[in-house]
Amino acid sequence: MAGLPPYSQPRMPHPRHYRVVALPGEGIGPEVVESALTVLQHLAQQHGFSVQIDRGLIGQPALVKQGSYFSEVTAQLCQGADGILFGAVTQGGLLELRKRFDFFANLRPIRPSPSLLQASPLKPERLQDVDILIVRELTSGLYFGPCGRSIEVDGSYGYHTMRYTDNEIRRIAKVALQKAADRRHHLTIAHKENALPCLPWTRLVQEVAPSFAHVTVESMLVDNLAMQLVMNPQRFDVILAGNLFGDILSDIGGALVGSIGLLGSASLNADGFGLYEAVHGTASDLAGRGVANPLGTIAAVELMLQQWGETSAADRLRQVQEQLLAAGYRTLDLSPQPGDQIVATQELVELFLQAL
Incomplete structure (x- = not known):
């Protein structure tokens, strides 16, 4: 691995103690982020590392309380963390966050589960x-390029x-x-x-x-x-x-x-510092109903663990997910078939903890 750029290698923070900034945002963001954090804390206890969770605001909640979608308060909170776990926002804050920390390399794995081939x-x-x-x-x-709206003889236009x-x-x-x-x-x-x-x-x-x-x-x-x-x-x-x-x-x-609710992503800068999130958006129609699929955010936690070098914990997380899917547990977005057991967000989290 000698001579490779720093973002090509797992980032190893201070030994086995990690600080995560949670930015739940809006919509189902708070539900799936808290679900994933619960699983992460349980994994940490089992695999001999510790995680400190600091919570911040982004998006509409930040605009209401701090006056901007991505405030300097949130930026300073993220500074020096070992990872950011992000939920979802409707319009503001995310692009600013990516640009502030130069999260230029976005990694999005796509691996269908053998238990969900019929859902695709x-x-x-x-x-x-x-x-x-x-x-x-x-x-x-x-x-991020120049943009705007103007008017010419032919009428208004945007670019x-x-x-x-x-x-x-x-x-x-x-x-x-x-x-x-x-x-x-x-x-x-x-x-x-x-x-x-x-x-x-x-x-x-x-x-x-x-x-x-x-x-x-x-x-x-x-x-x-x-x-x-x-x-x-x-x-x-x-x-x-x-x-x-x-x-x-x-x-x-x-x-x-089979569902965009299954996909996680990691966005890294040249130092290996990362932003981890599910690929789905706010899904505002599901917010507050307790039925959101947390597996995308849990998949993002798996990527965060890999980046830290906590590979055994990351592998265990994926094994448990496959075990639960093979047993027929499904959130509503996974096109449940006859014989499957539909579970709510918190039920799925409890199943994770029991299996771990």
Whole structure:
């Protein structure tokens, strides 16, 4: 591992004591974050490490109490933590959080559970052995470029600018190539260079690729890639995408695994400091009903444990999830079938604790 950039290796904080900042946000965020923290604390006791939880505000609650969606108070709370566990927000705070700590490398694993193949709209045989990692650039591109509204003779118009420096593409390429080197040695670049020739993702990635000699690199137009993800997901290993394309492609993962409520993600900066969250949004229609699926946030905790180097705890967390799914326990979003047992959020947490 000598000579690799720091974000390619698990971050090892002060020995086996970790400080986590919980930012529940809005909607079902508070419910799923507290569920995941309960499981994390239980794991910590069993595996010989300790976790301090500090809670902060983001999104609408922060705007009401602190005057902005992402306040300096919250930013200072996050400073020096070993990880941030995030819930969900409707519109403000998340982009500012990502930019403040330069969480440029977003990792989104897509691994269908053998017990949930029937929950996906794809045929089960197309999902066998699917194991995809989407590496998404997270702090540049369309979401952060110049934007605005104006008026001309023809009327009002709006614009957003997709802007990437070559170095921004090169640094996310290094992350994706290293991940491919650690997995099955295949990297697919998502691009739209036929229509966006000034963003030469393929050329820039290939400039970096010789340092990862055992990785095969292919480039694919993003619209074709989206189709191939549905038709033949087994062919993919690591997918590298810019901010917009990665956002869209990773949500296809929700269809592959059976529910977007199952997907977790890690967003890392160059020091290995990370923001961990489920891929789903606020799901405001479910908020307060006690039926939200906490497995996406628990999957995010698994990624956090891996980043800390607590691999035995991370492996145990995934084993228990598979055990519960195999036993037929389902939240409402998992398309329960006859014979399955529908459980609420807190019931699922209690089952986790009992199984652990």
